[in-house]
Amino acid sequence: MPELPDVEGYRRFFQRHGTGKRVTGVWADRTELRNTNPTRLARELTGRAFERPRRHGKWLICPAARGGPMLVLHFGMSGELEWRTRRAGHRHDRMILEYADGDLHFRDMRKLGGVWLAEDERALAAATGPLGPDAAAIDAARFEELLASRRGGTKAALMDQSFLAGLGNLLVDATLWRAKIHPRRSIVTLSRGEARRLFDAMKAVIRESMPRGQVPTDQAFLTAQRSKGSRCPRCRAALSRETVAGRTTWFCARCQV
């Protein structure tokens, strides 16, 4: 379930379970490794300890101490981390970091995620591809500049990781609903006030999502309304479902202009 808040949750999880102690072994499924192989991954990481992981958008970057490489994780649509103190596999395990006190499992049912090894910032950039500023870190002035540099639809822009990193389909719909902006609204027609509303809505959605480590599913949130017959939590109008920017999009045609 990985958008920015989910990956932030995994970052904290990795910090708690995977850092500050020596890796005793590594198992990996070849198909999930994007720029390395199981043998090389094990050779590079065994005996090393990870330092504090960082996150940029939906990417989790875990540097190994003492000049070791960075382990780079992307969770795709179904990636997750799990900590296990007893040796037991799961059919969707794609990589396992072994420690003296347990194993950190990276699972990815649909295999749309991946694992990279990067020896420096340049290799990291090659793995992630171009990324815009992190949505959780960007400030209002920079966000406004960013919008001014872009044409096209608002949802398409917010979904574009090279434009702004971290928002996915659910967070973008929640943000647009909160800001009362139509997903197809052309960016160049946004007023100064609307741009600010968009920024504030995005920040509010992220702020509420971050501590939970997932996109909220409260009834007052749009995330809970992604099914037939659902209504706008604000005005009770029937919600619209359309494909925008290639993704299923739920919005309120009455509130969102």
Next chain:
DNA sequence: GCTCATGTTCCCCT
């Protein structure tokens, strides 16, 4: 059987 799924990439079109 069918449709849809919180992501990214690649190819094609305007």
Next chain:
DNA sequence: CAGGGGAACATGAG
């Protein structure tokens, strides 16, 4: 070049 649409990827759930 910029932006958008659609298919593909792999594996389920309903």
